[in-house]
Amino acid sequence: MTRRLASFSFAKRVPSTPSIGSTTVTKPDHIHLSFGFAAPHLFPIDQLSVSAAEAVTLHGRKALQYSGSGGPGKILKWIQNRSLVHGINAELNQILVTYGSTQGIDLATRILVDPGDHVWVESPSFFSALQAFRTAEAVITSFPIDEDGVRVDLIENALLEAKRNHKPIPKLVYTMPTYHNPGGVTLSVEKRKRLAELAETYNFYILEDDAYSELNFTGNKYPPLYTLIPERVIYLNTFSKIIGPGLRLGWLIADQHVIDKVRLLNLGGSIGVFTQEILAQLLENFAFQGHVDSLSRHYRKQRDVMAEAIKESFGEHVSFHLPEGGFYIWLRFDDHVNTSEFLQDAANRGVSFVDGKSFFVKPEGYQYARLCFSYVSEEQIVRGVKILADTYFAYLNNPVPS
Amino acid sequence: MTRRLASFSFAKRVPSTPSIGSTTVTKPDHIHLSFGFAAPHLFPIDQLSVSAAEAVTLHGRKALQYSGSGGPGKILKWIQNRSLVHGINAELNQILVTYGSTQGIDLATRILVDPGDHVWVESPSFFSALQAFRTAEAVITSFPIDEDGVRVDLIENALLEAKRNHKPIPKLVYTMPTYHNPGGVTLSVEKRKRLAELAETYNFYILEDDAYSELNFTGNKYPPLYTLIPERVIYLNTFSKIIGPGLRLGWLIADQHVIDKVRLLNLGGSIGVFTQEILAQLLENFAFQGHVDSLSRHYRKQRDVMAEAIKESFGEHVSFHLPEGGFYIWLRFDDHVNTSEFLQDAANRGVSFVDGKSFFVKPEGYQYARLCFSYVSEEQIVRGVKILADTYFAYLNNPVPS
Numbered sequence: 001m002t003r004r005l006a007s008f009s010f011a012k013r014v015p016s017t018p019s020i021g022s023t024t025v026t027k028p029d030h031i032h033l034s035f036g037f038a039a040p041h042l043f044p045i046d047q048l049s050v051s052a053a054e055a056v057t058l059h060g061r062k063a064l065q066y067s068g069s070g071g072p073g074k075i076l077k078w079i080q081n082r083s084l085v086h087g088i089n090a091e092l093n094q095i096l097v098t099y100g101s102t103q104g105i106d107l108a109t110r111i112l113v114d115p116g117d118h119v120w121v122e123s124p125s126f127f128s129a130l131q132a133f134r135t136a137e138a139v140i141t142s143f144p145i146d147e148d149g150v151r152v153d154l155i156e157n158a159l160l161e162a163k164r165n166h167k168p169i170p171k172l173v174y175t176m177p178t179y180h181n182p183g184g185v186t187l188s189v190e191k192r193k194r195l196a197e198l199a200e201t202y203n204f205y206i207l208e209d210d211a212y213s214e215l216n217f218t219g220n221k222y223p224p225l226y227t228l229i230p231e232r233v234i235y236l237n238t239f240s241k242i243i244g245p246g247l248r249l250g251w252l253i254a255d256q257h258v259i260d261k262v263r264l265l266n267l268g269g270s271i272g273v274f275t276q277e278i279l280a281q282l283l284e285n286f287a288f289q290g291h292v293d294s295l296s297r298h299y300r301k302q303r304d305v306m307a308e309a310i311k312e313s314f315g316e317h318v319s320f321h322l323p324e325g326g327f328y329i330w331l332r333f334d335d336h337v338n339t340s341e342f343l344q345d346a347a348n349r350g351v352s353f354v355d356g357k358s359f360f361v362k363p364e365g366y367q368y369a370r371l372c373f374s375y376v377s378e379e380q381i382v383r384g385v386k387i388l389a390d391t392y393f394a395y396l397n398n399p400v401p402s
Numbered sequence: 403m404t405r406r407l408a409s410f411s412f413a414k415r416v417p418s419t420p421s422i423g424s425t426t427v428t429k430p431d432h433i434h435l436s437f438g439f440a441a442p443h444l445f446p447i448d449q450l451s452v453s454a455a456e457a458v459t460l461h462g463r464k465a466l467q468y469s470g471s472g473g474p475g476k477i478l479k480w481i482q483n484r485s486l487v488h489g490i491n492a493e494l495n496q497i498l499v500t501y502g503s504t505q506g507i508d509l510a511t512r513i514l515v516d517p518g519d520h521v522w523v524e525s526p527s528f529f530s531a532l533q534a535f536r537t538a539e540a541v542i543t544s545f546p547i548d549e550d551g552v553r554v555d556l557i558e559n560a561l562l563e564a565k566r567n568h569k570p571i572p573k574l575v576y577t578m579p580t581y582h583n584p585g586g587v588t589l590s591v592e593k594r595k596r597l598a599e600l601a602e603t604y605n606f607y608i609l610e611d612d613a614y615s616e617l618n619f620t621g622n623k624y625p626p627l628y629t630l631i632p633e634r635v636i637y638l639n640t641f642s643k644i645i646g647p648g649l650r651l652g653w654l655i656a657d658q659h660v661i662d663k664v665r666l667l668n669l670g671g672s673i674g675v676f677t678q679e680i681l682a683q684l685l686e687n688f689a690f691q692g693h694v695d696s697l698s699r700h701y702r703k704q705r706d707v708m709a710e711a712i713k714e715s716f717g718e719h720v721s722f723h724l725p726e727g728g729f730y731i732w733l734r735f736d737d738h739v740n741t742s743e744f745l746q747d748a749a750n751r752g753v754s755f756v757d758g759k760s761f762f763v764k765p766e767g768y769q770y771a772r773l774c775f776s777y778v779s780e781e782q783i784v785r786g787v788k789i790l791a792d793t794y795f796a797y798l799n800n801p802v803p804s
Binding site: 003005006008010011012013014015016017018037038040041043045048049050052053055056057060061062063064065099110111112113114115117131135171200203205229231232243244245246247248261263264265271272273274275277278 | 457666676
């Protein structure tokens with residue numbers, strides 16, 4: 001093409017950079033401590049293969065149609081029943097199937113947030129959520145987490161101050177209260193209650209991202225924020241961590257009123273009916289609780305192996321909170337360390353992680369690194385952490401000139 | 403719950419009404435001339451059942467992971483090859499799989515259109531597209547179609563006038579050039595060339611929705627707008643009409659630059675990897691051209707049956723363009739007729755259609771009705787059109803008081 005065209009101004013909502021940096025990976029035996037993925041060998045492949053064939057044979061014509069057969073209905077019922085286990089009592093018309101919880105975040109944001117509206121998040125927070133808020137052109141403010149989740153006291157102070165000074169109250173507070181990505185912490189019951197009260201008093205929505213809650217290593221139970229103030233919580237969950245992320249199926253639970261708003265966006269009718277039908281067929285004859293228990297046992301073991309390896313390889317050079325569930329250990333280095341500066345060197349040596357700054361709104365968090373223990377083997381965890389420590393100590397002895 | 407909460411202001415982008423009205427359907431043998439759905443008995447169920455089981459068995463672990471195995475790559479290659487048949491020459495990195503073409507419309511709009519930007523559409527136009535533009539808070543202007551597609555001469559005049567008067571040029575012109583939904587018309591080659599030239603001269607993007615182009619009843623070929631000015635066209639297509647809408651898989655072809663912008667929205671990583679893997683497995687051993695030819699033969703027969711039934715039942719009371727492909731006949735009644743006024747009566751008598759006004763931006767188009775010949779049987783077409791005519795004549799003799 002030799003045609004020369006004038007330049008074109010794309011929409012302002014398009015972020016200027018990806019939500020997460022990338023590194024060049026060259027070794028075939030590369031260890032991905034960066035991947036927040038489920039362990040592939042725990043996917044219920046054999047059952048799913050049978051279910052897939054059955055679903056297509058039994059319900060194929062309708063599964064391939066927009067509306068589906070009983071499939072979507074069956075999935076909704078399954079979600080309704082499973083939610084009850086977590087104390088969530090929802091009508092079927094309060095449940096909306098989404099393309100993973102990331103689409104849930106996008107949809108919730110789009111119905112709640114106009115450009116210039118305020119969204120409050122945890123720091124650190126999930127990078128895809130931050131990108132969704134940027135895309136909505138929200139003003140994002142972040143609040144630190146400690147050992148038992150986000151600092152609700154600071155949120156309360158900020159709300160008081162905003163009210164006193166006639167400054168904007170957030171439309172939305174995004175939180176991952178249980179087994180936080182990347183922080184690994186869990187919001188205490190007291191803080192949950194207080195946050196729910198604040199949502200009522202100050203009239204904002206809480207977007208509760210509960211993607212990891214089934215992966216419980218301790219047996220401790222925490223009430224979903226949804227159960228505390230269902231009128232002001234949009235609750236998100238996903239099949240990604242418990243069945244397989246490739247399904248790209250999650251769900252959103254909220255007031256009928258909120259669900260109606262989401263439907264008005266009308267972004268293409270029913271969600272992945274075909275996949276829903278196959279999943280419904282699987283879940284119909286699937287010992288789900290046993291499956292989840294076995295996932296949790298496995299991931300707890302992986303967590304322990306990683307925690308041990310970190311202590312072994314890093315000694316006093318890092319600190320972290322031992323997560324009660326989920327996929328992640330959130331390493332804190334000394335404040336002068338910048339993990340972005342040895343990200344590529346680690347990749348060159350055969351291990352990847354996500355550098356701290358990817359999880360923050362402002363330029364901060366450089367001294368953190370997220371390691372994921374879910375995707376890799378125990379042997380890879382031990383080897384990967386060792387390589388990472390070697391990389392770090394090399395960096396420490398010969399830091400990048402700043 | 404007795405809790406009383408303050409009212410909450412949702413985002414302005416949420417449309418106030420659904421994109422299409424609904425009727426109450428009571429009869430079990432109801433005839434859906436409203437459904438723009440593929441004929442379920444033409445879905446390749448047996449092959450798909452085998453492919454589903456095979457895909458899960460062969461590639462299950464990776465298909466269930468975010469990134470997929472060769473699946474997504476295989477689908478991209480298939481799309482690339484099939485596009486060549488239609489004259490579209492695209493690199494693999496110019497192809498993006500979407501959740502049906504409706505998500506393609508949404509993504510394209512979000513990267514191109516800021517609130518207040520101008521989008522030009524055909525009148526009539528696809529209602530889900532109109533809803534996407536409303537959600538983007540675009541200023542929508544519409545241009546009528548005639549027998550050979552949208553009135554490009556009027557678009558040209560409007561552009562000239564806008565330039566002369568320093569008024570806004572559209573960021574995006576949305577068109578369904580081939581087998582228009584609902585109009586049934588096809589944009590002539592001459593008009594295509596002129597529209598492409600206008601996109602270059604005035605520097606706007608064309609969003610080319612090509613969802614129906616494989617369903618060709620005449621053998622006539624039309625060059626996709628993409629082939630005329632690839633730098634300014636975002637091309638959309640879908641597996642919904644040719645394999646099954648329940649898959650919710652479509653694709654978008656555009657400049658690498660545009661694809662990069664879409665990726666920056668980062669709305670949840672790979673799209674339906676699991677379904678892509680199954681579809682890839684199907685397509686690998688599937689006589690696609692034969693399948694599409696057989697679909698086209700079937701739908702052409704259905705079209706002929708419907709056209710004949712309309713002439714039989716309505717006589718001179720309606721006119722329509724005989725479509726060269728696609729799913730729809732777009733009935734035009736006398737100007738004083740308002741099809742919305744007998745929509746519910748038709749439903750009560752056992753037949754549904756989409757009333758004209760659903761396809762227009764402004765309050766107009768009341769004298770039209772969209773009938774779909776794809777989903778129903780020949781017998782249902784004949785019976786449905788007869789019921790519709792009875793409804794119409796009853797309305798004509800006793801119109802709703804206005």
